[in-house]
Amino acid sequence: MTETETGFAVRALRRLRYFHGQLLGARDLQREQAYLREKIALPVRYLLGYGVVCGLLVEGVGDHHDSAADTTDESAAKTDESAADTTDGKDRRRRARVRITPGLGVDDRGEHIVVRRDCDVDLWEALPPDERTREGREVTTVWVGVAYDEEAVEPTRTVFTSGCSDSSDCEFGWTDERHRVVVTSKQPEPDQRCERCPGADDDRDCEHPVLWLARIDEIDWFRPVRGHRIDMTIRRPFGRRVPTVITGINWIHGHTYTIEEASALLGTHKESGGLRVAFSDDVRTDSLRRGVVDIQVIEGGAGRNADSWFMGGAFQDLPETEYTRGFRYRQTTREVLQDDDRVMITVRAGFLLDRCCRPVDGTHVGGRVPLIDGEGYTPDSCPVPPGGVGPWTSGTGAGGDTFESWFFVREER
Template identity: 25%
Template sequence: MSARSERPAPHGPVVVERNRYFTGKFMAARDFAADTEYLLNRHRLHNRLLHGWGIVCGLDVRPHPRPECARDWVVVTAGFAIDCRGRELVLTRDTAFRLPLPPGPDGEPPAEDCPPRPDPFLLCAEYHQEKIEPVPALYAEGTCDPHHTEFNRYREGVCLVVSDVTPGCWPGEGCGCDDEPDDHDCGCGHEPEGCDCGGSCFEPHCPCGDLVPLARIVPYEGGGYRIDLDGRRVLPPPPAMLTHVTGINWPHGGKLSLHDLRHHKHGELRICFDRPLREYDEDCGNARGVNPFTFVVQYSGPNEALEFVPYPEDCPPRLEDDGRTAVFTIDPDYLSGRGRRGLHDVVVYVSLRCDFIPDCRGIPVDGNHLRGLLPSGDGVQGGLFESWFEVRGGHSDRADREEEREES
């Protein structure tokens, strides 16, 4: 007899009974099962009410690394999630999945046993349980078959499935590159399903059913697809697992000469992180990631208002290829030290809006610069990283100007 898959039973009431043991107690199968049922029920209730549901770690969706498979295959990395019923989804190894995309120009058929989807759809993880290891049953209640067997164990796993995109299941509909934004604000007259606070907390709210969405797949006309990870529901990691600012190339609250800023720093302000950040497509605009709206540099002189430090048009604030370093390049005209536009004898203020800067897992950087110490962080996602330093002129700056006059 082969292993048999079974869909988990629907959510039932909270289990309130457990065994009381005493000497001489007769134990039947239902008594042993009661203890397992009680512990699983309370553990899953704890997961759901105290932690919520979503992706805990891993379960990233990437194009298949083999070029011949990349057209309609993706790889879901190993990871861990909790579904809306508190059950734990453990994908123990990287798993390839063929997407149900329309045939490409070469006429290659879509995934087997699954109709093609020309519109965006969700790739999801679903809890799966099967009975395994059939063994002879010494006693079979209700039957006299001497060869009767029963399955000896349950095996838990994860199934990868596809589902339609719904606002409650995939918030925000991506970054807005190819869709109009939805207006679901849970306000008067526009309350989406699930916004009311009625019912018991023991009844799970499952906007995606029993599924945990991993990615939104956007098919392209003529073949290919885009993987959208922006709407993933990610559970907050422990404070120690958040991403932090670990280094800056200026002395926080200190002084820096214009000569050093020009020649030793090459006009760059650099911020380093302890984990790679997520880089977004240019088509998505500047809503998230390292860009001119999240990496802001200002300056002011004595009795002067704050002004923005400009950057070259062809070199806006960016994330370097290593994914761990954000760079702001100061416009060379402001490093010349000449006239009002120069950065001599001013205070430079640096701000990094970490609420909008997610790491490679999609979790905002813990950026609060507490007590001026690094690494940053207060144990909460997001925050504002702030720092400042003084730029002073000096003999070396005058020497630089003399060299520039001689060269000109």
């Protein structure tokens, strides 16, 4: 079977062979450069992967990132808007701008995307004219990304002309490798490749030259973009694939509930109750089997304690589809919790398989996976993960492991 038949998506590796008296032309040296670039890109593409390495955060220009400043910022934005209007209302200035911070990314071809300094982006100007309106209205959601780009620079006068064709007096002597900002109102296709291997079916059909950094929602084009409108969870971390992680639970880790609250949470008396877990991507429904989730109660109270027992439970209302984005696990026995008990919850993420048949990355780092509804839970420290993009999820990038959590029980507050 030939290279063409297998679809091996790598150019031929042909190295220049030097010898004494050899005449080298520009084409020879260009091919030498191409060879070295391909040798560097190959292990990056297929061994390490691609994505955001560091930085490349998207911020609202003029946004102070103050959690208490939303109301103040909104009032200031209204003031700005009023100041921008003329008496006839025809000179309103569009103020929707964002800033991309310095950083490094690698695209799916192995090209390095370097943003060397803060890059301010006028969203309206960067958005293609044919994407600015939809059904007669201005769009209010856009995606922002960066892509590799290059430009020939530094014109240089040639010394010799080619004997085979005309040559201009000047040629560009260098290639400037740079980045290009991309803004679109069309939702980008998700990257769902499981492997990056030359010749694989998903390698030929999925190309993602743009590193998408953020989605901006509910844009008012005449006001500054506020931080809470910028969703950076769509960015792809550097790696061969995006691991599936746990993004939300319906109990507060380490919290103390009353016996009544805990019973409602576990579904002791109500069929609609139960512990809920949400995933960032599809998980195979058939991997949600008995034994994957355990609820263990460690008895507290005065005197000798620390006896423990396992609470019976079962998955509820699992879909008949092949994949699911979450589950509900409800207590199926009638055991009653007592004062000072601790309820231990274990999800064996290494047995939960995602769309790529890889284990869910389930390490509960710092106990910081947030509530599913996103309200009522803010960690006392480290509210944002080390990468600068929140909220927290499970996972360390290694995959598998066990998700552990617990809460305590009191008779009353």
